[in-house]
Amino acid sequence: MIVNLVVICFILIAGLMFYEDAGIYADSRYFRKRYILLICLILILQSGLRNWAVGADTYSYYESFENTKSLSWQQIWTIVTDYYTQNIGKDPGYSVFEKISQIISPNYQIYLSIIAILFFSALGNFIFKNTTRLADAIFAFVLYSSLFYSFFSITGLRQTIATAGVLWSYEFIKKRKLLPFVLILLVSSTIHKSALIFLPFYYIAQIKNTKYLYSMVTLLFILFMFFKVPVSAFFKRTGGYEDYIVPYEGSGTFTFTFMLLLIGVIAFLQMKFVIRKNRSVLPIYNAFAMAIVFTPLTWVNPSAMRVVQYYSIFMLLLIPNIIQSFRRYSLKAKRLAFSIVIAMLILLYIKGGMNSEYKFFWQEMEIRENYK
Numbered sequence: 001m002i003v004n005l006v007v008i009c010f011i012l013i014a015g016l017m018f019y020e021d022a023g024i025y026a027d028s029r030y031f032r033k034r035y036i037l038l039i040c041l042i043l044i045l046q047s048g049l050r051n052w053a054v055g056a057d058t059y060s061y062y063e064s065f066e067n068t069k070s071l072s073w074q075q076i077w078t079i080v081t082d083y084y085t086q087n088i089g090k091d092p093g094y095s096v097f098e099k100i101s102q103i104i105s106p107n108y109q110i111y112l113s114i115i116a117i118l119f120f121s122a123l124g125n126f127i128f129k130n131t132t133r134l135a136d137a138i139f140a141f142v143l144y145s146s147l148f149y150s151f152f153s154i155t156g157l158r159q160t161i162a163t164a165g166v167l168w169s170y171e172f173i174k175k176r177k178l179l180p181f182v183l184i185l186l187v188s189s190t191i192h193k194s195a196l197i198f199l200p201f202y203y204i205a206q207i208k209n210t211k212y213l214y215s216m217v218t219l220l221f222i223l224f225m226f227f228k229v230p231v232s233a234f235f236k237r238t239g240g241y242e243d244y245i246v247p248y249e250g251s252g253t254f255t256f257t258f259m260l261l262l263i264g265v266i267a268f269l270q271m272k273f274v275i276r277k278n279r280s281v282l283p284i285y286n287a288f289a290m291a292i293v294f295t296p297l298t299w300v301n302p303s304a305m306r307v308v309q310y311y312s313i314f315m316l317l318l319i320p321n322i323i324q325s326f327r328r329y330s331l332k333a334k335r336l337a338f339s340i341v342i343a344m345l346i347l348l349y350i351k352g353g354m355n356s357e358y359k360f361f362w363q364e365m366e367i368r369e370n371y372k
Contacts, residue, residue, distance in 0.1 A: 001350070003358040007046055008145045008346060011039055015138035027133045035134060039141050040124040047120070047153040048113030053365040054358050055154035062108050068098040069106060093190025094158050109361055115157055122164035123152075127316060129171060130284070136320035139338065143316050146345040150356065151309055159306050162192035166310050169198070173205045173283065197294075198310050204290060205283035210275070214268050217289040224296035232300040255352075256305070257295055263315065264292050266322060273325040281321050287314035 018035045052059050068076075079095050082088040101111050127140045152160045165188030172181035181202055188195035207213050224231050267274070267288065274281055291311035297304035319341065326337050359365040 001356050001358070003046065004145060004149055004349070004356075005346075007042060008142055008349070010042060011138065011141045011145065012342070014038060015134065018134060027135075032131065032134050032137055033128060036124045036128050036137055039137075040120040043123075043141075043145075043153065044113065044116040044120050047116035048109070049360050050112065050154055051359040051361050051363060051365040052108070053367040055150075056368075057155055057157075058112075059367050061157045065098055065102075065108050065111060068095055069102060071095070071099070073099065091158060091190060091192055093187065094161075094192075097161065097191060112157075115160055116153075119152060119160050119164045122167040126167040126170065130280075130317050131320065132278075133320075133324070135338065136317075136324070139320045139323070139342070140316040142342055142345055143319060146349040147315070148309070148313060149349075151306065154358070156306060158192040159194065159309075162188040162195040163310065163313070164188075165191075166195055166198050167313075170283075173202055174280075178202060194307050195310070197307055201287065201290065201311075204286050207286055208282065210271060210282055210285045210289075211268075213286060213289050214264070214271075217264075217292050220293050221296065224293065225299065228296040228300050232297055232304070255348075256298065259348075260292055260295055260312065263319065263322075264288065267318060270322050270325045274321050277325060278321060281318070284314050284317045284321070287311045288318050291315075 015035065018031055021031075050058065052062050071079075076095050076099050079089060080092040083090070083092040098111075101114055104114065105111070123144070127137055131137050131140065152163060165184050169181050169184040169188075172178075172184070182199070185195055185199055204213075267285065271285065275285075288311065291308050291314070294304075294308045294311065297307060323337050323341065357365070
């Protein structure tokens, strides 16, 4: 936990230093780009240099990586063909990705760094292309490190790769280029099938009547909460999400659900002012609406959070726009809102990450009991 808190502090301090050095040019494209590159480099190092015992499944991916070393390209091809002709196995593209990475280096630590570079280059581009102010980029990175760090920086390598594809694909939605959008998602889905859940967003992003969409989302959220088990069963049959929707006692993510709904209410109340200031935020609003729709799945199994993340990651862009909308009251009110939300995010991370442990690969760390 301490290492990530240091990273969050660095994100804030570096942002303030950029503001001070840039002066009246603080919100220029040049300084925003330099800041994003710097923070992405730090996040790449944090993710790529971690001990293999950090995270819930980093070591299991190490075992998979070592196993792939012993496979020939012919055997890799058999894995792919067996999946598509006989429905044997899952996510065959991941074995291909491992094998290609091993051409660059057979070292697992370098492999972790390759994935970190792949993901954070996508995240950095996502933030850069969809923000206009340095403050928005600062907030996006603090939000990432507070809420999404445990999902993408230290666990779930397959979905981290797939999410990188989803983030790159968003630019093709904005440009109305369906073919490259679909191609990126299809490739990403071979790494992690859940990426297909982002396919409908090409059309959902184009919805202009966002208020109507949020009214529908409210109704769907209520219905999905009441019928969450059959809805989850439907996704299990049609989407291949067996790992995420197996019901078990004690499910439920109250804090995350409450936070998502609270943000949704504030976003709805501020919608007129946010959109008036920046109409390009409409698809971001629509993406957040989809995150709310799929949240009931996490009440069947909290692991379904990984499905929600494809849409909830748009919070990185939505919340800064909401905060900026308070500027109509006063600059002081906007800064106060910014400071309060940052403080709440840090406190939320401290509360949730109290038992998490991080060590670099050169430090000793005991692996989890289930790997012994």
